[in-house]
Amino acid sequence: MSLEAKDLYAALMHELKNNLGLLAMAMEQIPRQDSEAHDRPLDDARLLCQQVIERLRQSLLLYKAAERPLPIEIDAYSPHEFVQEMRDEAASLAHGRLQVSAAVDDGVPPIWFFDRNLVDIALTNAIHNSLAYARSRIEIRVGMAEERLCITVSDDSDGYPEHLLHAPGLDTPLGSGGTGLGLRLSQMIAQAHVNRGRTGELRLSNVPGAAFSILLP
Amino acid sequence: MALRFVSNNEHLIDYGSLRTLVVDDIPGMRSALKMTLANFGITRTDVASTAQEAIFRLGNGPYDLILADYNLGEARDGQQLLEELRHRGLITLQTVYVMVTAEAMYERVAATAELAPDDYLLKPFNGEVLRNRLEVIFQRKLAFSEAHRRFAEGDLEGAVAACDSLMRNKPRYLVDALRFKGELLNAMGRFEEGEALYRLVIEMRAVPWARLGLARVLHALGRAQEAEAILLDALAAAPEMMAAYDLLAEVRIARKDLVGAQQSLQEGAAISGKTVRRQQQLGELAYENGDLETARTAFQAALDKGRHSIFVSPADYGNLCRVQVEQGNLNGALDTLKKNKDSLQLAPEGQLVTAVIQSMVHSRSGQADLARRALDEAGRLRGEGVHGDGRLMLDLADSCMTQGRNEESDAIIGEVAKNAHDSEALLSKAREIYARCGRAADGEELLKKATADVRKLNNEGVYLAQKGDFDGAVSRLLTAAKEAPYNPRILMNAAWVLLRDADQNGLKEGGLQEAKRLLDEVERLAPGHSRLPGLRSQVREIEARYGISRRPHP
Numbered sequence: 001m002s003l004e005a006k007d008l009y010a011a012l013m014h015e016l017k018n019n020l021g022l023l024a025m026a027m028e029q030i031p032r033q034d035s036e037a038h039d040r041p042l043d044d045a046r047l048l049c050q051q052v053i054e055r056l057r058q059s060l061l062l063y064k065a066a067e068r069p070l071p072i073e074i075d076a077y078s079p080h081e082f083v084q085e086m087r088d089e090a091a092s093l094a095h096g097r098l099q100v101s102a103a104v105d106d107g108v109p110p111i112w113f114f115d116r117n118l119v120d121i122a123l124t125n126a127i128h129n130s131l132a133y134a135r136s137r138i139e140i141r142v143g144m145a146e147e148r149l150c151i152t153v154s155d156d157s158d159g160y161p162e163h164l165l166h167a168p169g170l171d172t173p174l175g176s177g178g179t180g181l182g183l184r185l186s187q188m189i190a191q192a193h194v195n196r197g198r199t200g201e202l203r204l205s206n207v208p209g210a211a212f213s214i215l216l217p
Numbered sequence: 218m219a220l221r222f223v224s225n226n227e228h229l230i231d232y233g234s235l236r237t238l239v240v241d242d243i244p245g246m247r248s249a250l251k252m253t254l255a256n257f258g259i260t261r262t263d264v265a266s267t268a269q270e271a272i273f274r275l276g277n278g279p280y281d282l283i284l285a286d287y288n289l290g291e292a293r294d295g296q297q298l299l300e301e302l303r304h305r306g307l308i309t310l311q312t313v314y315v316m317v318t319a320e321a322m323y324e325r326v327a328a329t330a331e332l333a334p335d336d337y338l339l340k341p342f343n344g345e346v347l348r349n350r351l352e353v354i355f356q357r358k359l360a361f362s363e364a365h366r367r368f369a370e371g372d373l374e375g376a377v378a379a380c381d382s383l384m385r386n387k388p389r390y391l392v393d394a395l396r397f398k399g400e401l402l403n404a405m406g407r408f409e410e411g412e413a414l415y416r417l418v419i420e421m422r423a424v425p426w427a428r429l430g431l432a433r434v435l436h437a438l439g440r441a442q443e444a445e446a447i448l449l450d451a452l453a454a455a456p457e458m459m460a461a462y463d464l465l466a467e468v469r470i471a472r473k474d475l476v477g478a479q480q481s482l483q484e485g486a487a488i489s490g491k492t493v494r495r496q497q498q499l500g501e502l503a504y505e506n507g508d509l510e511t512a513r514t515a516f517q518a519a520l521d522k523g524r525h526s527i528f529v530s531p532a533d534y535g536n537l538c539r540v541q542v543e544q545g546n547l548n549g550a551l552d553t554l555k556k557n558k559d560s561l562q563l564a565p566e567g568q569l570v571t572a573v574i575q576s577m578v579h580s581r582s583g584q585a586d587l588a589r590r591a592l593d594e595a596g597r598l599r600g601e602g603v604h605g606d607g608r609l610m611l612d613l614a615d616s617c618m619t620q621g622r623n624e625e626s627d628a629i630i631g632e633v634a635k636n637a638h639d640s641e642a643l644l645s646k647a648r649e650i651y652a653r654c655g656r657a658a659d660g661e662e663l664l665k666k667a668t669a670d671v672r673k674l675n676n677e678g679v680y681l682a683q684k685g686d687f688d689g690a691v692s693r694l695l696t697a698a699k700e701a702p703y704n705p706r707i708l709m710n711a712a713w714v715l716l717r718d719a720d721q722n723g724l725k726e727g728g729l730q731e732a733k734r735l736l737d738e739v740e741r742l743a744p745g746h747s748r749l750p751g752l753r754s755q756v757r758e759i760e761a762r763y764g765i766s767r768r769p770h771p
Binding site: 014018021025026028029050053073075076080084085088089092109110111117195 | 249252253256340345346350388391393421455
């Protein structure tokens with residue numbers, strides 16, 4: 001692509017993302033009627049809308065990362081506040097159909113250094129997966145593992161397919177409903193976090209149910 | 218801000234009482250934000266579509282919460298709006314300012330800007346996220362209310378103590394408290410402590426603002442080489458760090474590397490050319506380096522970006538016209554005056570700029586009549602006490618001398634020299650004017666005499682103060698300040714001696730007031746001069762010692 005065409009392409013994706021954002025905000029204004037026939041399609045539409053927005057955020061990030069290493073902006077944030085925010089966002093999409101909880105393990109420091117926007121993209125991807133597959137509950141938990149901050153999104157679904165567990169991230173085949181793309185991106189995000197020679201990491205497991213963990217040094 | 222206490226010692230924010238302003242240029246976005254806010258009880262919401270409208274609304278009354286889009290579609294963006302509101306005192310440290318942006322790039326602006334918003338939200342965001350962020354921000358504002366209050370009262374020591382207490386008792390605010398304390402130490406001139414603080418933060422993680430802070434204190438400590446190395450390092454990692462280009466330019470000026478300083482500002486302006494101050498400084502440096510085309514583009518950009526901005530003064534029009542005249546583009550200079558006639562006629566300083574530039578243009582194009590008329594007008598304004606910056610006054614003197622009005626030009630040059638006895642750039646420009654008119658010897662004598670008086674008074678004053686003769690010192694330096702009322706260095710020395718006198722011999726009638734007045738004047742003439750914070754903090758120390766409170770307690 002020529003330089004100009006590339007800029008237009010990025011601008012177009014931005015515009016799509018923002019218009020979808022307005023659409024999502026407009027849908028939030030539609031009152032619920034406590035009737036399954038009315039509320040269910042509405043909730044599905046909202047979730048789908050958020051998922052498309054997420055895909056566009058991911059595409060923009062990949063677009064940027066194609067030119068140079070993933071741009072990363074580290075600052076200090078409260079892990080407590082961060083998981084609470086992720087929980088509330090997930091709960092607003094689950095609309096009571098799933099129980100969404102947040103938990104903070106003992107020993108998590110009051111602040112940690114990371115790129116909030118990038119980690120948000122990785123976790124939102126995992127949360128959207130869980131919203132689609134969980135039976136009744138989703139948990140977002142923050143703890144410490146090997147001196148790294150470990151944020152885990154887990155659910156009570158059937159868990160990840162076997163092939164994803166062995167090769168998460170970069171070796172994941174693309175396709176399979178976009179799961180592969182999201183995981184690849186999450187691994188890039190984890191690995192972009194480097195501190196004192198240690199690197200971030202993405203871990204998937206079935207505990208049972210799917211568990212997605214991002215470890216930040 | 219209304220708060221309710223609840224049992225677990227946290228506070229509930231009474232959203233219904235919050236006065237809120239939404240600033241966005243897209244009508245759909247404004248109403249969507251307003252509705253989202255209403256969903257969680259924020260109903261007292263006004264909207265503005267431009268930065269100018271926002272400033273107008275804030276002029277009419279305060280808001281507790283401002284939600285502004287970064288991209289406002291006009292000359293000023295949300296970051297500049299924040300800077301201008303803070304600068305004009307239209308918002309306080311307790312006002313919540315949240316930036317809304319579609320660009321992940323803004324993250325870098327926020328991470329490195331000296332005036333960061335309380336938070337920023339990447340569009341599109343969901344209502345829950347906004348509610349959560351606001352909750353977190355209001356709790357943090359509450360935690361910092363003591364530190365902010367002390368700061369607003371000018372009690373910087375008290376603000377530092379409040380930060381220290383937060384660090385001990387509320388570790389979740391550790392980094393925020395360190396950041397604010399760093400700014401306070403810098404403002405108080407306690408640079409060694411600032412250095413230790415920033416090194417401590419960098420030990421935790423080399424966040425951009427800490428590297429910038431460290432470079433700033435090192436520069437203030439005169440360790441320009443170290444400061445430059447840190448800034449180059451930081452810029453290699455984060456080339457979007459705008460404030461680093463500005464600081465690097467300052468550091469290089471201190472190292473007398475004007476070409477390097479210009480280069481740094483040019484690199485910064487290429488990434489973000491919107492900041493008026495950056496363009497002004499770039500123009501000045503390029504002009505001094507003889508790079509007239511860069512100077513012209515920068516001065517033009519400063520005016521284009523700064524429309525309606527308080528950071529633009531009549532001197533900026535003069536700067537652009539001067540470059541145009543020196544480039545031989547006389548019609549261009551007249552065109553600039555014509556296009557900006559309305560702004561220039563508003564203030565006498567602008568009228569003086571117009572008259573001086575007209576006199577230059579007409580005397581270069583050989584229209585002696587018109588030149589004379591313009592000089593008469595300038596002379597009339599000067600007679601009324603209207604004054605311009607040093608360069609403009611030299612332009613005026615130049616025109617006068619070219620028209621044979623030597624007496625007038627000598628008086629003006631004498632005045633400029635007194636007020637800039639330490640400015641090699643202006644003095645050598647004055648010598649040039651004399652040389653061109655065949656009066657080099659006259660000029661040398663006049664400049665020597667004009668600067669000698671001020672220099673003598675200044676040197677004697679400083680010497681006497683060091684010997685302990687404060688009466689003699691104060692009288693000499695106050696005379697110098699009267700002789701050279703626009704000379705920042707003299708005014709600061711006068712303030713310094715008044716403060717030392719008060720420190721060692723106790724308060725004297727009006728002395729402290731006079732010192733404060735001198736420092737205010739310096740702030741106006743040379744905003745952000747590096748000696749100011751130290752002197753201001755001496756004022757506060759003396760006030761504290763004699764129990765003078767800056768504001769009556771309510």
